[in-house]
Amino acid sequence: MQAHQRMLDSTTNGLHSGESPLLRTIGLTKRYGDFLANDAIDIDIWPTEIHALLGENGAGKSTLVKAIYGLIQPSAGQICWQGQPIVLSGPSEARSRGIGMVFQHFSLFDNLTVAENVALGLDGKESFKDMSARLEQVSKTYGLSLDPKREVWQLSVGERQRIEIVRALMQDPQFLILDEPTAVLTPQEADQLFVVLERLKAEGRAILYISHKLEEVKRLCDTATILRGGKKVETCNPRLETAASLARMMVGGEIKEVKAAAGRQTTVPRLVVNDLSLAPGEAHGVRLEHISFELKGGEILGIAGVAGNGQDELFAALSGERLSKDPGTIVIEGLAAGHLSITQRRKLGAAFVPEERLGHGTAPRMKLSENALLTGHAASGMVHHGFIDTAATLKTVDRATETFDVRKAKRDPEAASLSGGNLQKFIVGREILRNPAVLVVSQPTWGVDAGAAAVIRQALLDLATAGAAVLVTSQDLDELAEIADRIAVMFHGHLSAPLATSEATREKLGLLMGGSTLEPKEAAHAVGA
Amino acid sequence: MQLVLEKRAERSNTIALISPLIAIGLTIVTMVILFAILGKNPLLALHAYFIAPLTDSYSLQEIAVKATPLVMIAIGLSLCYLANAWNIGAEGQFLIGAVAGSWIAVKTQGTDAGVWVLPVMLVLAAAAGALYALIPAICKVKFGASEILTSLMLVYVADLFLDYLVRGPWRDPHGFNFPTTAEFDPVATVPLLIEGGRLHLGSIIALLVVAAAVILLGRTIKGFEIRVVGAAPRAARFGGFNSNQLIILTFAVSGALAGLAGIIEVAGPVGHLQPGISPGYGFTAIIVAFLGRLNPLGILIAGLFLALTFIGGEQAQIAMKIPLDVTKVFQGILLFYVLACDSLILYRFKLVFPNRQVPRGAG
Numbered sequence: 001m002q003a004h005q006r007m008l009d010s011t012t013n014g015l016h017s018g019e020s021p022l023l024r025t026i027g028l029t030k031r032y033g034d035f036l037a038n039d040a041i042d043i044d045i046w047p048t049e050i051h052a053l054l055g056e057n058g059a060g061k062s063t064l065v066k067a068i069y070g071l072i073q074p075s076a077g078q079i080c081w082q083g084q085p086i087v088l089s090g091p092s093e094a095r096s097r098g099i100g101m102v103f104q105h106f107s108l109f110d111n112l113t114v115a116e117n118v119a120l121g122l123d124g125k126e127s128f129k130d131m132s133a134r135l136e137q138v139s140k141t142y143g144l145s146l147d148p149k150r151e152v153w154q155l156s157v158g159e160r161q162r163i164e165i166v167r168a169l170m171q172d173p174q175f176l177i178l179d180e181p182t183a184v185l186t187p188q189e190a191d192q193l194f195v196v197l198e199r200l201k202a203e204g205r206a207i208l209y210i211s212h213k214l215e216e217v218k219r220l221c222d223t224a225t226i227l228r229g230g231k232k233v234e235t236c237n238p239r240l241e242t243a244a245s246l247a248r249m250m251v252g253g254e255i256k257e258v259k260a261a262a263g264r265q266t267t268v269p270r271l272v273v274n275d276l277s278l279a280p281g282e283a284h285g286v287r288l289e290h291i292s293f294e295l296k297g298g299e300i301l302g303i304a305g306v307a308g309n310g311q312d313e314l315f316a317a318l319s320g321e322r323l324s325k326d327p328g329t330i331v332i333e334g335l336a337a338g339h340l341s342i343t344q345r346r347k348l349g350a351a352f353v354p355e356e357r358l359g360h361g362t363a364p365r366m367k368l369s370e371n372a373l374l375t376g377h378a379a380s381g382m383v384h385h386g387f388i389d390t391a392a393t394l395k396t397v398d399r400a401t402e403t404f405d406v407r408k409a410k411r412d413p414e415a416a417s418l419s420g421g422n423l424q425k426f427i428v429g430r431e432i433l434r435n436p437a438v439l440v441v442s443q444p445t446w447g448v449d450a451g452a453a454a455v456i457r458q459a460l461l462d463l464a465t466a467g468a469a470v471l472v473t474s475q476d477l478d479e480l481a482e483i484a485d486r487i488a489v490m491f492h493g494h495l496s497a498p499l500a501t502s503e504a505t506r507e508k509l510g511l512l513m514g515g516s517t518l519e520p521k522e523a524a525h526a527v528g529a
Numbered sequence: 530m531q532l533v534l535e536k537r538a539e540r541s542n543t544i545a546l547i548s549p550l551i552a553i554g555l556t557i558v559t560m561v562i563l564f565a566i567l568g569k570n571p572l573l574a575l576h577a578y579f580i581a582p583l584t585d586s587y588s589l590q591e592i593a594v595k596a597t598p599l600v601m602i603a604i605g606l607s608l609c610y611l612a613n614a615w616n617i618g619a620e621g622q623f624l625i626g627a628v629a630g631s632w633i634a635v636k637t638q639g640t641d642a643g644v645w646v647l648p649v650m651l652v653l654a655a656a657a658g659a660l661y662a663l664i665p666a667i668c669k670v671k672f673g674a675s676e677i678l679t680s681l682m683l684v685y686v687a688d689l690f691l692d693y694l695v696r697g698p699w700r701d702p703h704g705f706n707f708p709t710t711a712e713f714d715p716v717a718t719v720p721l722l723i724e725g726g727r728l729h730l731g732s733i734i735a736l737l738v739v740a741a742a743v744i745l746l747g748r749t750i751k752g753f754e755i756r757v758v759g760a761a762p763r764a765a766r767f768g769g770f771n772s773n774q775l776i777i778l779t780f781a782v783s784g785a786l787a788g789l790a791g792i793i794e795v796a797g798p799v800g801h802l803q804p805g806i807s808p809g810y811g812f813t814a815i816i817v818a819f820l821g822r823l824n825p826l827g828i829l830i831a832g833l834f835l836a837l838t839f840i841g842g843e844q845a846q847i848a849m850k851i852p853l854d855v856t857k858v859f860q861g862i863l864l865f866y867v868l869a870c871d872s873l874i875l876y877r878f879k880l881v882f883p884n885r886q887v888p889r890g891a892g
Contacts (some may be wrong), residue, residue: 033535033879321766343769354767363761373753374768383750 020083021046022206028077030063037063039230050207052217055227057447061210065177069101070094100173102164104180108152110284115148121167139166142196153284157306158189177208187510214243228252251450258457267297270469271438272331278317286310289493295469302484303473310493311473315442319352320345333437343378349437361427364416371415372396400429421452428456442473457483491515534876544874549820552866559862577848578841590727592836594798597731598790600832602814604742605783607823613759614776618680619787620811621687622658626788627795628691629657631802634717635699646716658788659781666780670773692804709803719797731793742825816864
């Protein structure tokens with residue numbers, strides 16, 4: 001298998017023969033307690049190669065790259081760099097050897113300039129002036145345009161990512177690790193990134209590209225290593241595979257297709273937002289600007305957009321975690337609700353699922369029954385005269401478990417002990433079992449395994465079929481295309497007019513996500529859809 | 530080989546129960562060393578501290594009397610701490626309660642006021658303690674002032690205010706210039722439970738407070754709110770619970786309980802208002818609250834245990850000339866170990882052998 005693989009690599013690139021790989025892990029294992037995050041992983045990375053690391057959440061991708069970047073020490077196994085076994089004491093040693101990494105979550109200081117942020121991330125001794133000059137030169141060379149004097153909070157997410165990439169490139173790495181770089185980019189920005197990556201590859205560098213977007217991997221990567229449950233499943237040439245075959249290797253089986261009921265009827269407007277504007281609650285937050293939309297029963301409206309464009313603020317305003325001065329800006333079931341608390345909105349029939357599962361959607365160290373009470377205390381008969389009906393809360397747990405296949409070790413465990421997918425199924429289930437008239441969901445399947453994601457999407461579709469109005473905010477365009485009837489895009493606190501999903505091509509959505517407006521004719525047409 | 534702390538998947542309920550016992554064990558070991566350094570026989574000292582007070586009825590009653598304010602204050606504090614509101618000033622609320630209640634006692638002194646005096650004193654003391662606790666709570670909610678600092682500083686204000694009253698306006702005219710009020714009238718005194726003994730009605734009130742807290746935290750939505758706000762503030766807001774309201778509420782309740790404990794102490798075992806009515810009950814109650822795992826029944830047990838150290842400390846001082854300050858050292862070390870052992874609830878120790886190597890010359 002390994003030999004075959006080597007031949008395959010050699011034939012595709014024709015460059016590897018006779019050399020040793022740039023980086024090789026042999027039996028790399030990382031153990032957390034009884035849990036094997038990485039189980040004897042062998043991976044070879046060659047120069048002039050873009051190597052994809054594929055796998056679902058929890059497959060062990062992050063653990064593997066953290067070990068390669070020196071952030072964690074492997075429990076067993078070896079890392080070889082240019083043929084020599086090495087033990088990395090930390091990321092700075094990795095960087096000095098020529099290993100760079102761009103994290104999914106940026107480590108930037110909002111109130112500092114681009115140049116200051118880059119300077120903070122470098123270990124070198126060069127003067128700030130020299131460093132700034134080099135920064136400008138590197139960003140020019142690779143077409144990653146950046147103004148070194150601008151403060152980070154003024155920049156878009158795409159620009160922030162550029163800082164991280166330039167910062168990594170300034171160390172002239174031979175091997176660059178990118179963790180889900182396109183998760184925060186518009187399709188057009190992703191295309192620009194791919195040009196940069198191709199260029200780095202042509203310079204003889206190697207890139208390890210972590211992703212779960214299969215089309216992207218097929219397009220960009222020369223080799224793909226697939227992890228599942230901490231083990232390596234396969235190393236293959238992604239161009240010779242189909243997206244479906246890659247998905248099967250990632251998931252380890254077929255994924256149930258999500259089916260929308262045919263001929264869903266839309267009914268009366270159940271959630272209406274009228275010219276909602278709201279100042280940000282915290283420094284550098286996004287101001288919501290004149291947001292208006294109407295959502296009917298039986299309908300799913302998707303809100304796309306790059307993270308940090310006001311989606312969180314919109315969720316807080318819709319849920320009532322932040323109140324609006326003008327009651328008429330938010331209308332739930334025909335009643336002005338802008339001034340109502342989250343509890344009062346729940347009593348009107350609204351339900352909410354926030355993006356953050358632990359700490360926002362649930363109290364991590366409390367039992368599921370208590371977390372059922374968290375959102376159910378207002379209107380689900382769990383409280384009588386101030387006293388908690390424990391049996392009723394447990395019943396909700398049991399019903400959610402049964403209906404949505406929540407897997408857990410015991411009847412009523414702590415929320416934090418569930419896997420991401422199972423906890424998300426519980427949270428969505430908890431809200432859906434209340435038969436809401438309006439459901440507002442943020443990132444319903446973020447970081448959730450494919451099986452759970454399918455269950456959750458199906459549940460949202462079924463809820464709409466039953467007559468509820470569903471608002472889904474997601475950064476995953478494929479997800480929105482799969483379940484939404486219409487898609488609107490958030491940019492800088494503005495919400496575009498919704499497009500019918502059939503007309504919402506990736507190109508159009510990408511333009512809107514980047515802040516461009518569509519042709520007036522087209523936009524007018526879209527409103528009518 | 531390394532010893533590492535490893536996060537548990539779920540909190541260990543077994544450890545949650547035995548962690549205070551481990552802490553007590555470690556404290557006793559430390560105390561044995563300390564006694565040895567002081568040149569005292571550790572076994573005799575431990576006997577004086579922990580065994581001797583349990584052997585006669587007077588000491589047993591005295592333990593209950595000392596535990597009464599500790600338990601009442603600690604129950605209030607535990608509500609604050611569960612809600613992530615850090616009331617450190619129970620000592621001040623205790624003193625203000627004592628002052629407010631004493632006001633009625635002083636004003637009705639020598640009149641033929643009826644049995645209403647004591648109930649009014651209790652109510653007034655609770656109200657004053659609550660209002661006094663609301664000062665840091667409101668500063669916290671309105672201006673974001675650290676309640677830890679403000680509540681602590683108000684202790685000294687209360688202390689000096691009490692001092693002023695008993696040295697000035699309320700001083701007993703027949704008291705040979707001692708800074709104390711006159712002995713309270715019988716109608717202004719907490720009745721004894723046993724004729725000629727020390728045990729008084731306050732202990733019954735403390736038990737009722739424990740029972741009420743058990744119900745509040747275990748069965749009611751308000752108790753759930755308090756727990757969620759402390760454990761996961763953002764989830765609590767999502768649940769529709771207002772953390773500011775709960776800061777106000779828990780501070781008010783804990784202030785009321787501390788104030789009530791203050792007047793019961795003054796109108797009970799002490800019998801008049803004077804400086805030094807509290808050997809630091811308000812601070813020791815912080816230890817009681819944590820040693821009792823912020824759980825009402827745990828607090829009852831912890832309160833009795835800490836009361837034992839007060840009584841034992843006195844006996845050790847009399848019998849073995851061990852300084853009374855050693856009792857405070859003991860309580861401080863105990864709090865230290867309790868907090869340290871708490872990490873075992875969420876973490877466990879593990880021996881790690883990095884980079885397993887084949888032992889040479891083996892087999």
